[in-house]
Amino acid sequence: MIIDDQHYDVIIVGTGAGGGTLARKLAASGKRILLLERGDAMPLEEQNISDVDIFQKQRYHAPEQWYDGDGEPFTPQMKYAIGGNTKIYGAALQRMRERDFETVNHQDGISPEWCLKYADLEPYYTEAEALYQVHGQAGVDPTEPSRSGDYPYPAVDHDPTIQPVVEGIAKQGCHPYPLPMSLSLRDDDPTGDAEVFGVNPALDFGNVTLKTSARVTGILTNPTGTAARAVQAEVNGQPYIFMADIIVLACGAINSAVLLLQSANEKHPHGLANSSDQVGRNLMKINMSSIVEVTAQPNSGKFPRSVGINDYYWGSDQFDYPMGHIQNMGGVLQDAIFAESPPVLSLITKFMPNFGLKQLATRSIAWWTMTEVLPDPKNRVEVKGDKLTIHFAANNAEAHDRLVYRWLDLLKAVEKDSSLFSRSGMHPRGEVPLPVMANQCGTCRMGSDPATSVLDINCRAHELDNLYVVDSSFFPSSASVGPALTVIANALRVGDHLLERLK
Ligand SMILES: Cc1cc2nc3c(=O)[nH]c(=O)nc-3n(C[C@H](O)[C@H](O)[C@H](O)COP(=O)(O)OP(=O)(O)OC[C@H]3O[C@@H](n4cnc5c(N)ncnc54)[C@H](O)[C@@H]3O)c2cc1C
Structure with a gap:
């Protein structure tokens, strides 16, 4: 065991949306900051997913085995790298709505109130959008929460493939809006992520140190168990101990819970910070189904995501409960999750036996329908020795189904009105499977x-x-929009608290 001879002011474990952003926020303070990241830099050619065969199964799966509630092994779709899951994410960075922070009655139960309110987070959402160069347009989405300013960058134009569809959707009475996207504006790596906007600028400061291939395996406390003193890590396979005044976990919701549970000691017999028995519980991931439309003419398969629809976010004239959010996927050749989406395979085998996957990809316009999952203590991360089990059964399923079928109906109406789609245009749908941990x-x-x-x-x-x-673990409830901007904004908020504490 090597005991690192440095004493840091802050250790941050994980460099994704939460950890990478926090590092950037704290960097200019001059405090000694150590970033520990179990992954490494993701090679640029791997990041450029449009140039590779994304249908190669399990491309973005972590090299480890977890188990589902029935004891079946699986490898999770996650990225361990500098930047974490933001290296493979869709980069649609949206604010939660004001009501998402309040108690909301859903068809399947209650989405609980946060002790933090939208107004508390609004300045940090603004800071986060500036930091991650979010391109968007205010004032189009009817559910948009109040904003203190416009987006820092104008929205991206719709690709010619999608423009007429957007117009068709508007003709049906919906309010499609430009999907807020984080863009680096670099040719070689256009997506904005936590490496580009968080870790790299933080490393410009001499007081910030990054160690990669550094997997944290435990947290050590003082004898009374009232404070964390050090982290244990394996750096390139070698055991190390690093010490700091403040320790911040940002390993992602599953791995931070695992670390706390694995760090049980005499004073914390059920895992660190777990007297409440809440560590690892209430795991949420958004209910997501993909819907594929087949177009008459081929497209590039590489156009960007650019449109969102929230007209059914809080319900519809036929359903009084929240239903959720819809966004286009962008060219299917760019979408990491889509490669695992059941509709792709069912489309080909059932309806289009003569189509190859890539042919299909260049004739598709695909959509994500997304509905909030409610917190349920039975949905949990369980650690027994080295075995990690994910117990997860999605809830709020009827609201999600209603969103899917509402959207299918609307797309059919748009198609009737358009020569864009092949006569055999069809819309199988399918939910993303458990290993997709987005x-x-x-x-x-x-x-x-x-x-x-x-x-x-x-x-x-x-x-x-x-x-x-400071990762997505802290969410008391999920929402129907992706969590990344809220994780980023919250890391900036916690950063202000830490800067005050470190003074
Ligand atoms: C394919 C995909 C598409 C997505 N698209 C979107 C989208 O368009 N919009 C959106 O809002 N969200 C999207 N998400 C979700 C988004 O990426 C996450 O919400 C966000 O990255 C969560 O940030 P985090 O800090 O909680 O964790 P992460 O970003 O996952 O970061 C965790 C970090 O901790 C490291 N780590 C883990 N364990 C350890 C350990 N023991 N020791 C050291 N380091 C460790 C990991 O390697 C990683 O760097 C997507 C996710 C995926 C996978």
């Missing part, structure tokens, strides 16, 4: 009551004075 959140929820939550309003563990979690 949008995971909620395993260390934030709240004011230590009996029912893990973190306080500053994302500090109720039970340990200097231990924080």
Whole structure:
């Protein structure tokens, strides 16, 4: 065991949306900051997913085995790299709505209130959009929350493939809006992510150190268990101990919970910060189904995501409960999750036996329909020895189905009106399977009551004075829009708290 001879002010474990952003926020303080990242830099050719065969199954799966609730092994779709899952994400960065922070009645139960409100986060959403160069247009989405300013960059134009579809959707009475997207504006790596906007600029400061291939395996506390003292890590396979005044976990919702559970000690027999038995529980990931339309003419298969629809976010004239969000996928050749989406295979085998996957990709316009999953303590991360089990059964299924079928009906109406689609245009749909871990959140929820939550309003563990979690674990409820912008904004908010504390 090597004990690192440096003493850091802050150790951040993980460099994704939460960790990478926090590093950037703290960097200019001059404090000694250590970033520990289990992955490495993702090679540029691998990032440029439009140039490779994304249909190669399991391309973005982590090299480890987890188990589902029935004991079946699977490899999770996640990226361990500098930038974390933002290296493979869709980069649609959207704010949650004001009501998402309040108690909302869903068809399947209650989405609980946050102790943090939209107004508290609004300045940080603004800061996050500036930092991640979000391109968007205010004032078009009817559910848009109030904003203190416009987007920092104008929305991207719709590709000619999608423009007439957007017009058709508007003709049906919906309000399609330009999907807010993070763009780096670099030719070689156009997507904005936590490496580009978080880690790299943080490393420009001499007081920030990054160690890669550094997998944190445990957190050590003081003898009374009231504060975290050090982290144990394997750096290139070699065991290390690193010490700091403040330790921040940002490993993603599943891995941060795993780390806390694996760090059980005499004072924390059920896992660190887990007297409430809430660590690892309430795992959420958004209900997502993909819908594929087949076009008469081929397209590039590489056009960007650019349109969102929230007309059914809070329900419809036939359904009084929230239904969710819809966005186009962009060219199917660019979408990492889509490669695993059941409709692709069912389309080919059932309806289009003469089509290859790539041929299909260049004749497709595809959509994600996304509905909030409600927190359920039975949906959880469980650690027994080295075995990690994910118990997860999606809920709020009827609301999701209604969104899917509402959207199918609308697309059919658009198609009737258009020569864009082949006569055999069809819309099989399918939900993403368990191994797709996109949008995971909620395993260390934030709240004011230590009996029912893990973190306080500053994302500090109720039970340990200097231990924080700034990834998507803190969500008390999910929403129907992707979580990344909220993770980023929250990391900036917690960053302000830490800067004050470190003074
Ligand atoms: C294919 C895909 C598409 C997506 N598209 C969108 C989208 O368009 N919009 C949106 O809002 N969200 C999207 N998401 C979700 C988004 O990427 C996540 O919400 C976001 O990255 C979560 O940030 P995080 O900080 O919680 O975790 P991550 O970004 O996953 O970062 C966790 C980091 O911790 C590291 N790590 C884990 N364990 C350890 C350990 N033990 N020791 C050291 N390091 C560790 C990981 O390597 C990683 O770098 C998508 C996700 C995927 C997978």
